[in-house]
Amino acid sequence: MLLDGETFRVFAAxxxxxxxxxxxxxxxxRKASGGPAHATIENxxxxxxxxxxxxxxxxxxxxxxxxxxIVLFALCSFMALREFLTIAPTHRGDHxxxxxxxFAVLPIQYYLIGIEWYGLFSIFIPVYAFLLLPALSILRxxxxxxxxxxxETQWGLMTCVFCLSHVPALVTLDIxxxxxxxxxxxxxxxxVVQGSDVLQYMWGKLYxxxxxxxxxxxxxxxxxxxxxxxxxxxxxxxxxGITPFTSLQAAGMAGVIVLMGxxxxxxxSAIKRDRGVKDWGEIIQGHGGMLDRxxxxxxxxxxxxxxxxxxxxx
Amino acid sequence: xxxFAGSVVAKLIAGFARAVTGVRARWLGCAPEPKQRxxxxxxxxxxxxVLIWTALPPxxxxxxxxxxxxxxxxxxxxxxxxxxxxxNSVLINRNVTSRRENPLGPIEQALSQGYSLILFxxxxxxxxxEPLLPFKPGLFHLARSFPNVELVPVWIDNIGRVLPKxxxxxxxxxxxxxxxxxxxxxAGEAKPAFLLRAQSALLNxxxxxxRRHAA
Numbered sequence: 023m024l025l026d027g028e029t030f031r032v033f034a035a036x037x038x039x040x041x042x043x044x045x046x047x048x049x050x051x052r053k054a055s056g057g058p059a060h061a062t063i064e065n066x067x068x069x070x071x072x073x074x075x076x077x078x079x080x081x082x083x084x085x086x087x088x089x090x091x092i093v094l095f096a097l098c099s100f101m102a103l104r105e106f107l108t109i110a111p112t113h114r115g116d117h118x119x120x121x122x123x124x125f126a127v128l129p130i131q132y133y134l135i136g137i138e139w140y141g142l143f144s145i146f147i148p149v150y151a152f153l154l155l156p157a158l159s160i161l162r163x164x165x166x167x168x169x170x171x172x173x174e175t176q177w178g179l180m181t182c183v184f185c186l187s188h189v190p191a192l193v194t195l196d197i198x199x200x201x202x203x204x205x206x207x208x209x210x211x212x213x214v215v216q217g218s219d220v221l222q223y224m225w226g227k228l229y230x231x232x233x234x235x236x237x238x239x240x241x242x243x244x245x246x247x248x249x250x251x252x253x254x255x256x257x258x259x260x261x262x263g264i265t266p267f268t269s270l271q272a273a274g275m276a277g278v279i280v281l282m283g284x285x286x287x288x289x290x291s292a293i294k295r296d297r298g299v300k301d302w303g304e305i306i307q308g309h310g311g312m313l314d315r316x317x318x319x320x321x322x323x324x325x326x327x328x329x330x331x332x333x334x335x336x
Numbered sequence: 337x338x339x340f341a342g343s344v345v346a347k348l349i350a351g352f353a354r355a356v357t358g359v360r361a362r363w364l365g366c367a368p369e370p371k372q373r374x375x376x377x378x379x380x381x382x383x384x385x386v387l388i389w390t391a392l393p394p395x396x397x398x399x400x401x402x403x404x405x406x407x408x409x410x411x412x413x414x415x416x417x418x419x420x421x422x423x424n425s426v427l428i429n430r431n432v433t434s435r436r437e438n439p440l441g442p443i444e445q446a447l448s449q450g451y452s453l454i455l456f457x458x459x460x461x462x463x464x465x466e467p468l469l470p471f472k473p474g475l476f477h478l479a480r481s482f483p484n485v486e487l488v489p490v491w492i493d494n495i496g497r498v499l500p501k502x503x504x505x506x507x508x509x510x511x512x513x514x515x516x517x518x519x520x521x522x523a524g525e526a527k528p529a530f531l532l533r534a535q536s537a538l539l540n541x542x543x544x545x546x547r548r549h550a551a
Contacts, residue, residue: 303510
């Protein structure tokens, strides 16, 4: 299976941007050897290098269509949940619940998306996992910090599995006049979310002066947010050709995605702060953990999914 | 043949440990060099020495042997194979009533042959809320008899949650193995003072300490 024409053109454009980024990074590192900006440029280059790997993984998944995306995002969920629960102070008594979270709830959620059972995948974790997992935890009789433990496990499942699974779920949406092209909605979402992160980072590094939330995320600035949000919204509008939206609708969708992504970044940073860690993990060089890269996507994917489902499906 | 099977199983176990725990080695106090060392670590789970062993680069792995209880690892054919041919363990007799020879004998022999060792000076798995149990004196005797061997404190983080005592199936959580600043026996040092110093060296290697500072 190869990428078809439209998907291929999207990836070709992304690869062109990455090539320009890599060349720029290379020139910057030649110019600034040893200077104070050196560490920032080193990190920038590590980030760009990791982008090549991430885009490669996405291209491979896209080539296998819905199944490819489900497998890829199930793996991402696994790694994200592992990062989340690593810093959540569960007890020995939660062993069974944790095991069920990883090896029952996670695969079932993605299986339900695979068979396109919307009625169940949209409530499976919020209702059934929510009600049953605490029962597994209490079987061992340990009540110390019980509410904290069950809440954290549920929060991990909601963010890392439930929310994230809405990315491949986009492919299941039945949109008149758009059948067979839904996979491009995934491309649209990821390009806007990650584009917004990159653009906010760039605007912030170039013009950032006023911090928005110094206690939560010291690198976020007003200039970065406004510049990044506006340019990412324009980017979304420009991509309307691969969506079922008009250019105005595409801009609106991108605006919502960017806003939710910003909220996601802040909330997930606050959790890291609470636990006293800087990054969720080290799996993606230069970026940190899986959740450091996915936090915006986690918050924007379900909202994007439901906006389309409400207004664009039959 | 059995050696080959052992090395294949060893690779499988290391790969599995990596897949479940995403273990990362943090060499903070020393470098991964092929020096003769005693790695002494906190003990919370059966997964402990697997994790240290996985965290060591293969050339160091080949020269490092874990110390394990003979009673456990000699109990059946499977454990005998894993203990001897997979991990190349030094098996010691922990049973105080029946031991006639020096219980440290096999360990001293391995050190004389140039092997590095993995040792859990708490003696048993720690399941309480204290970060470390008091150290058994074995480490002191070895440090005094082999003053040229570096003693490297190794903090294993989180494996107690991946595979708590009494559980059979691991859950996937991230683990790290931190290698701290080596210590040595100082001439004339008394046993309790040395053991306390070793214990605080190990506690100082724990990332919990960094986290508390960061928060």
